[in-house]
Amino acid sequence: MSSTFVQQFIEQGGARSTDRLPTWWKEFRSSALKKLETLEVPTRKDEEWKFLKLKTLAKTSFVAESDAALSLSREEIAARLLPESSASTLVFLNGRFSSELSRVDELPEDVVLTNWQGLLDQDPGLVRDYVGANDFWKDDLFYNLNGANFEDGAVVLIPRNTVLEKPLHILYVGSGKEGSYASHPRNIIVAGENAEATVVEEYDGRDSGAYFHNVVNEISVGANATVKHFKVQRDSTDAFHIARNLITVSQDACYDATAINLGASVSRNDSYARFEGQNIDCTLDGLVHIRGSQTSDTHTALDHAQPNSRSFQLHKVIVDEGAHSIFNGKILVRKDAQKTSSNQLNQNLLLSNKAHIDTKPQLEILADDVICSHGATVGQLSEDQFFYLMSRGIEREHARALLTYAFAAEVLETITVDSLRNALEAEVLAATVG
């Protein structure tokens, strides 16, 4: 018998309507429900969960998203909308799709940008091949909580040879003020052969009160396709955010992701990229900037199964006050993956002596002809730099913000959506001014 934490989601999942669901979805849900009966909240004895404390999450009881409906006007979310995506934005409020706030217009022919409930009106069979295809987390509690409970999320299907000029924006706004809800967004992003797209996935919290975003992303990048994926997590500091990003990349394709984690009380952002072909470029960059008693954990795995591909990772962390950051980055180069080139760097900046860092970059190399490097650094702002800036008339607080921002800049610069990058740059600067 599983814990009350797991049990509440088994009950919620079992109570969700299956009326409109196709058979394969019903089966997917019931097998996840069955799996959940055997799963427990991970403890620190579990190697993958050694440093992240899940106690407060496990003690919290959550209602389904339908019992905490949130309603917001366009004005109230205006600050978060991206001008670049004025005709390609999906908005979810407390996990439920808002057709009033979403805008989908003028997309090229055959592009699908919709939510799951919208897809049921069209052809749910379109995504059947992608759901559960990459089963890396098949024994993971949170992956199965999502499988048993997901009702909505974004569905992005870009047909072969289609280039999307404008970024797609998937915006989840969360608030605990209508009740402590748990939502299990599942986002499907599929780029066909030669397709190109930029996707901004954003979680934005407001008000106080706990809620739980338990996300699964299933991303498939077709041959010679290019997907840029920018994730921004600024859930409220009472919230929990757990995400599993499953990425499958085909030959000659390029997947570049940057994950910005600023919010949530406890957050976990894990990515697993499987290389299913040669000549692939894959980047998993990240920036974590947390303070107070926030904890943020990032686990990534780059799985090179075939020769001649490249991966790159720059993961930067800024921890202030009593915050705690964890990073575990694995590069796996399988026996056949000769001529793999992989470069991973984790840099941590401690802004307070109460802040805490755990970092573990890992190489697992079974091929012999590869170029792989990895490393981690932990440092503080340098007194020499402070003195230099202050000797030019810049106040200490301002110097601190400038130096912190400078540390983050390299990651923020990877974001090619101008309005988003500018907003984040301003935010990082503002967050460091005491």
Place this chain on the structure above:
Amino acid sequence: MLLEIKDLKASAENTPILKGLNLSVKPGEVHAIMGPNGSGKSTLAKVVAGHPAYEVTSGSVSYQGEDLLELDTDERARAGVFLAFQYPVEIPGVSNASFMRQAYNARREEEGLDELDPLEFDDYVREQLKIVEMDPAFLDRSVNVAFSGGEKKRNEILQMAVLQPKLALLDETDSGLDIDALRVVAGGINSLRSEDKGIVLVTHYQRILNYVEPDFVHVMTNGKIIKSGGKELALELEDRGYDWILEEKEGAA
């Protein structure tokens, strides 16, 4: 008096470095401070600029009649004190232009003037660039990152030209420069020279004094100024080294 240092004693990590130093600089004057390595020249410059590693244990430093030691590093800078570093610091991720603009605007704000926006500042800084014969490309690069030794020194003089300090302390800005770069740097220093400004030039070599003519030359050893004179003293030091002064000193004692 622009700067008046009386019986200054300072230590780092409880080790005394400055051991009773006196120096007075009037507006319009250029003072050269020479002395062997380790005599405390950089320490003097950093103490005046307010480096936190040094503790002033006695004595006083007044600037335009006010107690300079009461001010934080940034307040001193905004009041017009400038230190050209012997070893300029690299700041990855901060562009040279935005760094100088923020420094310049901090100074302007202090003086009750409007801030310059990036475009206005760009016009202003490009004028100053000509003084140090620097390529505008240096504006977009991170502060001092991957600059050669000579480029770092020019960049210090550029910052000085931008900020127009009332009191400039130049710590071995001439060291490690070839003759062309030395001329450029000296030109930058001379262009700051004016009746209301004071310059303290810390140097190891007499060479720069051929280009920047000092009003006074001081010899510093072991944390004190032990001899002062006119510019001819520098030539004598060049010929005879420092030992004769030390001997003279001991003979007198």
